[in-house]
Amino acid sequence: MASKQRAVSRLIAQAGQxxxxHGAESTLVGDLMRRFGIAAGMDEVEVSLSASSIVVTTVYQEHCITTARRCPDRGINMRVITQVQRICIMLERGIIDYSMAKQKLNDISPERYNRWLVVVMIGLSCAAFSRLAGGDWVVFAMTFLASSTGMVVRQEIGHRHFNPLMNFAATAFVTTVVSAQAVIYDLGNAPFVVMASSVLMLVPGFPLINAVADMLKGYINMGIARFVMASLLTLATCLGIVAAMSLVGVWGWVL
Known part of the structure; x- marks a missing residue:
C-alpha cells in the first residue's frame, strides 16, 4: 500500500508541476491535484503552491507522505493544461488507473505552432492595431515589418533559454529600432503609430490576468509573485524601448 501511495503522490506532483x-492559474492547479489524488484512491490530498515550487501531502490509510517539486517556467501552453485535465477526467471516470495516468502524463509534449505562422500572425495583429489607431497602409506595412522582426528575435533568444527579462528587453530594442525608421523617413500618415503598435506583442497580458485571478481567489502570494514578474517584464520592455530611442534619437511618441 505504501508503494501505491508513493506512486500516486508522484503522479499528483508531476501533474501539478x-x-x-505552463501557466495554469493557481485555483486550477490546486483543484486538479486534489482530484487526481482522490480519483486514485487517496483519503486526503493537501497542496501548497509557491511561485516556483509545489508541496503535496497525501494521506492513505492513516499514512502520510509529503513531497516537493520545483516548477521552472516552461512558457504558456494551453495544450499541456488541457491534456492534463483530460487525463484527470479519465482517471475519475475509471477509464484509466493511476499507472496509466502516469504514462499518459509522460507522453504529453508541449507542441507549439509553426514558428513562421506565429511570426506572421503577430505581425498582422500589431499591424491591425496600427490601423485601428488611424494609420494608413504604409503604417500598416511598417508595423508588420517591425513586429515580425521583433518576434523572430524573441523566438531566437527564447530557443537559447536566455532570461525572459533579457529576451523582452532585446526584442523591444530591435522592434523599436526598426519601427523608428518610419519616423526618421516620415513614412505614412502617422509614423509614430508604428513605434507604439509594434511593441504591443510584449504586453504580458496572460501573467497579469493570472495574477489578478489568483489574488481574487485567495492565492495572495502566488498572485503577488506573478504580478511582480509581469511588472518586471514590462520594465524590461520599457528599458529596451528607451535604449532604442536613445540610439536613433526619436522620442516623439512618448512626449
Whole structure:
C-alpha cells in the first residue's frame, strides 16, 4: 500500500508541476491535484503552491507522505493544461488507473505552432492595431515589418533559454529600432503609430490576468509573485524601448 501511495503522490506532483510550469492559474492547479489524488484512491490530498515550487501531502490509510517539486517556467501552453485535465477526467471516470495516468502524463509534449505562422500572425495583429489607431497602409506595412522582426528575435533568444527579462528587453530594442525608421523617413500618415503598435506583442497580458485571478481567489502570494514578474517584464520592455530611442534619437511618441 505504501508503494501505491508513493506512486500516486508522484503522479499528483508531476501533474501539478506541469500545470504550474505552463501557466495554469493557481485555483486550477490546486483543484486538479486534489482530484487526481482522490480519483486514485487517496483519503486526503493537501497542496501548497509557491511561485516556483509545489508541496503535496497525501494521506492513505492513516499514512502520510509529503513531497516537493520545483516548477521552472516552461512558457504558456494551453495544450499541456488541457491534456492534463483530460487525463484527470479519465482517471475519475475509471477509464484509466493511476499507472496509466502516469504514462499518459509522460507522453504529453508541449507542441507549439509553426514558428513562421506565429511570426506572421503577430505581425498582422500589431499591424491591425496600427490601423485601428488611424494609420494608413504604409503604417500598416511598417508595423508588420517591425513586429515580425521583433518576434523572430524573441523566438531566437527564447530557443537559447536566455532570461525572459533579457529576451523582452532585446526584442523591444530591435522592434523599436526598426519601427523608428518610419519616423526618421516620415513614412505614412502617422509614423509614430508604428513605434507604439509594434511593441504591443510584449504586453504580458496572460501573467497579469493570472495574477489578478489568483489574488481574487485567495492565492495572495502566488498572485503577488506573478504580478511582480509581469511588472518586471514590462520594465524590461520599457528599458529596451528607451535604449532604442536613445540610439536613433526619436522620442516623439512618448512626449
Amino acid at each position: 506541469m500545470l504550474l510550469a
